[in-house]
Amino acid sequence: MTSPSLVIVGGGLAGGLAGLALADEGRGPSVALVESGVALGGDAGHTWSCHESDLDGEVRGLVTPLVAHRWPRHNVRFPGRERQINTGYLTVTGERFARLVRERLERAGARVLLGAHAVDVGERHVRLADGRVLAGDIVLDARGPERHAVLGAQRGFQKFVGLELALEDDGPWQVPVVMDASVEQNEGFRFVYVLPFSRRHVLVEDTVYSEDGRVDTDAYARRVAAYVEAHGARIDRVLRREVGVLPLPLDHERRPEEGRGGPLPIGYRGGFFHGVTGYSLPEAARVARAVARTRTREDAARALAALARAQAGQRRFQRLLARLLFRALPAPKRWTALERFYRLPDETIARFYASRSTAFDRARVLVGRPPAGLSWRRLLSAVREAA
DSSP, rough: BOSEEEEOOOSSHHHHHHHHHHTTTTTTTEEEEEEESTEEEEEEEEOOEEEEOOOHEEEEEEEEGGGGEESSOOOEEETTTEEEEESOOEEEEHHHHHHHHHHHHHHOEEEEEOOOOEEOOSSEEEETTTTTTTEEEEEOOOOOGGGGOOOOOSEEEEEEEEEEEEEOOOOOOSEEEEEEESOOOOOEEEEEEEEEEETTEEEEHHHHHHEEOOOOOHHHHHHHHHHHHHOOOOEEEEEEEEEEEEEEESSSOOOOOOTTTOOOOGGGTOOOOOOTTOHHHHHHHHHHHHHHHHOOOHHHHHHHHHHHHTTHHHHHHHHHHHHHHIIIGGGGTTTTHHHHTTSOOHHHHHHEEEEOOHHHHHHHHHHSSSSTTTHHHHHHHHHHOOO
16 A cells, blocks of 8 residues: 555546646645546547636636637627627647646656556545555545536536547638537537637537437537538548537535545536536636645545535526526527627626626626527526526
C-alpha cells in the first residue's frame, strides 16, 4: 500500500484542474492522479469551452495557461435571425490539457498514473485493478457524468457528436457559432455548434436536448458532414470524433453524502456544472481552488458543501428553465425559448452563463410574452414543480 495524502480518481477536466490547483499550493508531492485512459483528458481527446466572462479573478490564472483558442465574440442563429454576442469565448483542447497538466504535475512531484483502472474507490483508499492500493487522507472522485448518480429522478439529456475536421479550402466561419438552431428540429431541441480553430480547421458538433440519452453516432456524424457542405465547405479528412451525453436535472438534485463513508465527488459527478448548458469548466476551476486550500477531509467536504450552497439559488433557476425546455414546450418548439432568451442584453446573457443571474435577470427571462407553444398554465406548473 502506498500513501499519498490526496488521491484524485479521474484525469479529466475536474481532476486535472484539482491537481493543478494543488500543485500551485505547493502540495504536488502529496498528490496521486489516477486516470484509466492512456492520456489525461480522455483517450479520444476532448474540448472544454466557456465564455470569457465566466471566469473571475479567482480562477482565471488556473485556466489561462490551458487555453488553446480565444475569440473576441461569438454568434447565435435561429430561423430568420442571427445575433453577434460581444463576449469573448475560449476553448481548452484535450491535447493541450493532457500535455500541460501532466508536465506541471510531474514537475511539482505529483504521481500521474495512466492506464490505471480504479475498481474500488472509498473514503480514504483507491484499489486499482492491478492490486495496488492508494491510501489518502482525501479521495476526490472526478470520474465524470457517465457514472453520475446524484441527479434527481427526472432528467433530460444534452447529447452531441462532434467532428474535428480539416477542410480542403477556407471555411466560412471566423468566430464560434455557439448555437445554430436554424437547422431542422428533430428528437428535441437541436442546434449545431462550430469552433473555427482556423479557416481550414474546425470542430462542428450536432447537439440535441432530448429526454432520450441514446445517440446514433453515425447519423449525427452524417448530419455534421451535411451541415458543413451546406455552408460551402469541403471536408478533406476527419481528425477526431467526440461523443458526449450530459444528464441535466429537472427536479431536486440528490447530492452525495459527502461526509458519510465515500469519496468526495467533484466535477460533473458532484453536481458542479451549469444546469441548462452543461458547461463545467468554470465550476471545475472554482472547486479545484477551494479544495486545494483545505488540509483535511472534513475541511474539503465543508468547502464543497459551501460551494453548493452558494450556488443553490442559481441551480433552482436553472432547473426551472430546464424543466420549461423539456416539459413545458413541445419538442418542435423548444428552439423558441432560446430564441427569446437571446433577445436579452449581452450582460444578462453573460451572467446567466456564469451562474450569476440577478433577481432582475431572472424576471427578464421569465416575464413577458411566452415563447411560441408555451402557455401560462404550463409555465406556472413548471415553476411549482421546480421550486
